[in-house]
Amino acid sequence: MKQRVPISLTVNGEIHELFIPPWQLLLDTLRDELGLTGAKRCCIEGQCGACTVLIDGKPINSCLYLTIEAQNQEIVTAEGLVEDGKPHPIQKAFVERGAVQCGFCTPGLVVATKALLDQNPNPTEDEIRIALSGHLCRCGAYVQITEAVMAAARETAQKEVGV
Amino acid sequence: MFPARFNYYRAESLPEVLDLLARHGSEGKILAGGQSVIPLMKLRLASPAVLIDINRVRELQAIAGDERGGLRIGALTRHHHMEIKKWPRSLALLMDAARDIGDPQVRNLGTVGGALAEVDPAGDWGPVMLSLGARVRAVSPKGERTLPIDELFVDAFTTCLAEDELLREVEIPPLSDGTGTAYLKMERKAGDFAIASAAVRVNRSPDGRCQDVGIGLGGVGLVPLRARGAEDLLRGSNLEEELIREAEESVRKECEPLADIRGSVEFKRQVVGVLFRRALKIALRRAQGEEVEAGHV
Numbered sequence: 150m151k152q153r154v155p156i157s158l159t160v161n162g163e164i165h166e167l168f169i170p171p172w173q174l175l176l177d178t179l180r181d182e183l184g185l186t187g188a189k190r191c192c193i194e195g196q197c198g199a200c201t202v203l204i205d206g207k208p209i210n211s212c213l214y215l216t217i218e219a220q221n222q223e224i225v226t227a228e229g230l231v232e233d234g235k236p237h238p239i240q241k242a243f244v245e246r247g248a249v250q251c252g253f254c255t256p257g258l259v260v261a262t263k264a265l266l267d268q269n270p271n272p273t274e275d276e277i278r279i280a281l282s283g284h285l286c287r288c289g290a291y292v293q294i295t296e297a298v299m300a301a302a303r304e305t306a307q308k309e310v311g312v
Numbered sequence: 313m314f315p316a317r318f319n320y321y322r323a324e325s326l327p328e329v330l331d332l333l334a335r336h337g338s339e340g341k342i343l344a345g346g347q348s349v350i351p352l353m354k355l356r357l358a359s360p361a362v363l364i365d366i367n368r369v370r371e372l373q374a375i376a377g378d379e380r381g382g383l384r385i386g387a388l389t390r391h392h393h394m395e396i397k398k399w400p401r402s403l404a405l406l407m408d409a410a411r412d413i414g415d416p417q418v419r420n421l422g423t424v425g426g427a428l429a430e431v432d433p434a435g436d437w438g439p440v441m442l443s444l445g446a447r448v449r450a451v452s453p454k455g456e457r458t459l460p461i462d463e464l465f466v467d468a469f470t471t472c473l474a475e476d477e478l479l480r481e482v483e484i485p486p487l488s489d490g491t492g493t494a495y496l497k498m499e500r501k502a503g504d505f506a507i508a509s510a511a512v513r514v515n516r517s518p519d520g521r522c523q524d525v526g527i528g529l530g531g532v533g534l535v536p537l538r539a540r541g542a543e544d545l546l547r548g549s550n551l552e553e554e555l556i557r558e559a560e561e562s563v564r565k566e567c568e569p570l571a572d573i574r575g576s577v578e579f580k581r582q583v584v585g586v587l588f589r590r591a592l593k594i595a596l597r598r599a600q601g602e603e604v605e606a607g608h609v
C-alpha cells in the first residue's frame with residue numbers, strides 16, 4: 150500500500166504540493182500539515198459543523214472528506230476570508246454583534262455564511278437558519294449569529310452600491 | 313479517528329469504474345459522497361483495501377427525462393441538486409425529502425445512489441423511491457440489469473448488488489395525470505435521521521376513484537418498507553374517510569419498527585400511521601393543483 154501520494158491542493162488561492170497518505174482527512178491536512186487551524190476538530194462525525202470549509206464554494210464537513218478527493222478543487226477556510234490582514238465584513242459582523250462567544254463554532258459559521266451570501270445576497274431570517282442548520286453553537290448564540298449574518302448582508306449590499 | 317489504510321483509485325469515466333470494479337471489486341468499496349462510508353471507515357466498521365472514487369464520473373451525474381415520460385436520476389446526483397431542482401408538481405415529494413436530509417454540508421456531498429446503496433433503515437430516499445415504483449439500473453463488468461427498487465433492499469445496510477456491481481441510475485416511471493405525491497418525516501432535531509417517515513403517491517380519476525397508490529415507509533423496519541396491504545385497501549376505492557383510517561391501521565400492522573434512541577416500537581407505530589394519513593391528504597390536495605407544504609414534522 151502506498152504510504153504517501155502526491156497531491157496538489159489549492160487552499161485560499163494558494164497551491165500546495167504535498168505528499169499525503171490517501172486515508173488522511175482534509176481536516177487533518179489543513180490543521181497538521183498546513184497549520185490552518187480555523188477548521189476545528191470537534192465531533193468528527195459530521196454532526197457539529199465546526200470543521201466546515203468550502204469546496205468549490207459549497208460548505209462541507211472536512212472531517213468526512215478525504216484530502217485526496219480535493220485534488221484540483223478550490224478549498225476556502227476562514228483564514229482565506231481575510232484580505233490584506235483585515236477581517237472580512239462577515240467576520241467583522243460576527244465580532245460586532247456578539248456572535249462570537251467561545252469562538253469554536255465561528256470559523257465554520259463564517260465560511261458557511263460566505264457561501265450563503267454568495268448565492269443569496271439578501272437572505273431572510275428563515276433562509277439564514279436553514280443555511281446554518283448544520284452548525285452547533287454550544288454557547289447558544291444563535292440569535293446573535295442570525296443578526297450578524299443579516300448585518301453582513303446589509304454591509305455587503307451597501308458596498309456594492311458604493312454607499 | 314481516521315480510516316485504516318487503503319489504496320485509492322479515482323475513476324474519471326464509467327468504463328474506468330467498471331475496469332476498477334473488475335480488478336478490485338471483492339476487496340474494494342465505491343466512494344460516492346462518503347457521508348456514510350467515511351464515518352464507517354473511521355469507526356473501523358469498514359476497512360476496504362481499495363477505495364474507488366466515482367465523484368468525477370460525469371456520466372453518473374445527470375437527471376434526464378426518458379422516451380416514455382419517466383425520469384432517470386444518475387446515482388451521483390447530490391441531495392443538494394435534488395433540493396434545488398424545479399420538479400414537476402407531481403414529483404413534489406422529491407423536494408420534500410431532499411431538503412430535510414441531514415444538513416447543508418451533508419447534502420452538498422451525499423448522493424442518491426450512495427444513500428440507496430447504504431440501505432440505512434431510516435434513510436429518506438428508500439421510502440420515496442418505493443412509493444414511486446422506481447427501478448434501479450445496475451452495471452458490472454459482466455453486463456447490465458434493471459430491477460425493481462423493492463429487490464434492492466435485502467437487509468439493513470445490505471443491497472442485492474454484487475461486489476463488482478455499480479448502481480448506475482434510478483428510473484422513475486412516468487406518472488399519469490392527476491397524480492399527487494408527498495413525503496413526511498418526523499425528526500428529533502434538525503439534521504437527524506427520521507424517527508419514522510411516509511411517502512405517498514396517489515392518483516385519482518376525475519370521478520374521485522383511487523386509480524393507483526404507492527406507499528413507502530422509513531424508520532420502521534430493517535429496510536425501507538412498502539405498505540402493500542394499505543395500498544390494496546385504497547386502490548380502486550373512493551378514498552372514503554373510514555377506509556383511509558383502515559389503511560392507517562394497516563400501515564401500523566405492516567411495519568416492523570425496532571426500539572432505539574429515536575423511540576419505542578409503540579411510538580413509531582403510532583407516528584408512522586399518522587404520517588401516512590397526513591401525507592396521503594397532502595398528496596390528494598396536490599393532485600388537485602393546490603400548493604401544500606410538506607417535509608418534516
Ligand SMILES: Cc1cc2nc3c(=O)[nH]c(=O)nc-3n(C[C@H](O)[C@H](O)[C@H](O)COP(=O)(O)OP(=O)(O)OC[C@H]3O[C@@H](n4cnc5c(N)ncnc54)[C@H](O)[C@@H]3O)c2cc1C
Nearest residue numbers: 342344345346347348349414422423426427429435436479
Ligand atoms: C450527519 C449526517 C446526517 C445524515 N442525515 C441523513 C438523513 O436525515 N437522511 C438520509 O437519508 N441520510 C442521511 N445521512 C446519510 C447521507 O444521506 C449519505 O449521503 C448517504 O447515506 C450515503 O450517500 P453517499 O453518497 O455519501 O455514499 P457513500 O458514503 O460514499 O457510500 C455509501 C455506501 O454505498 C456504496 N455506494 C455508493 N455509491 C454507490 C453506487 N453508485 N453503486 C453501488 N454502491 C455504491 C458505498 O460503497 C458505500 O458502501 C446523513 C449523514 C450524515 C453524516
